[in-house]
Amino acid sequence: MFETIHLPHKPGTPLSYRLLPGQGPLSTTHLIVFLNGLIVPQISWQPTIDCIQRWAENGHRSNYPLLLTYDRYGQGESGRDPADEQHGGSHDINEVISDLHALVQELWKTKTKEISNGQPLQKGGQAANQETPKLIFVANSIGCVIARLYAETYPGVAEALLLLDSNIANSDQVSMFPDPDAPGFDPAILPDDVTVEDLRRTRAAYASHFHPSAPNPEHLDRRNIASLLPYSDSPKLRGVGEDGGKRPWITVVGHDWEVFAEEGSRGSMNVPKSLTNAFVNPAWARYNEGLTHLTDAERARGPVIATGCGHFIQRDDPDLVALLTDDLLSKIEASEKR
Secondary structure, three states: OOEEEOOOOOOOOOEEEEEEOOEOHHHHOEEEEEEOOOOOOHHHHHHHHHHHHHHHHOOOOOOEOEEEEEOOOOOOOOOOOHHHHHOOOOEEHHHHHHHHHHHHHHHHHHHHHHHHOOOOOOEOOOOOOOOOOEEEEEEEOHHHHHHHHHHHHOOOOEEEEEEEOOOOOOOOOOOOOOOOOOOOOOHHHOOOOOOHHHHHHHHHHHHHHHOOOOOOOOOEEOOOHHHHOOOOOOOOOOOOOOOOOOOOEEEEEEEOHHHHHHHHHOOOOOOOHHHHHHHHHHHHHHHHHHHHHHOOHHHEEEEEEEOOOOOOHHHHOHHHHHHHHHHHHHHHHHHHHO
């Protein structure tokens, strides 16, 4: 199902990816890039892709871009990032952005070469007419942070972003909860069924799992992310084209509060639901609201609440992700006809 590529700047390490054909004019100009979170690899997007392709087969969507999924270095089927050896055993988010840019450039160049050799990647055989693609990011969790940083690093490339329960980039995750050891802490602010000991335990669990300094199998060092993206609502992203054009279309999606709280209450985390609902969910909702201001008001949608979904929205409701992706494609189509 997946292929491997050896990128020019890391020739000794395989990167696992899958590039699927598009159809119609958008397949010659646009590329949808699916961006994973830390935990769930590229295979998590397959049900959403199945839905998009099913709509194409039944005639609902005859015009859509190429579809790209991949496992970052250190994730899924890809090899460990060789940059780890030069940086004390880990790599940062800037390395991830550079890798993604190299992957997009290499695959798009390969695609146009195959087309020129009479082997079109897009259905219908339309000739490629663009040296670099316009990007549509469909991202979950820290993938949303990657999408946003990519759009800032390479301005004028991203035409749309679908942000599914973005990681709260400007938080250490622990400080969403009150500190019981801080001067003036008042236990009365806690929900009735939560003790100070529950709060301490929850803060410790969040620190060990979610703090930017917490280790992860990908060896992605996240400690500089808050300084790179200190605000949820700024700076605004530039639009496609040399002159910046109109800003990207952005759809922001948040998890279902009750489902997320229930998931956190199970397993090793064992976070009281009322504690999640009192402190985490409101902070996340405020962050998601800020993300909608990264573009112009008329080009923003959300925050949409993914009813019945926890953090991994593409796993819990792949049809919703496909539907929201289709909505962005329709907006792009309509804007190109004007």
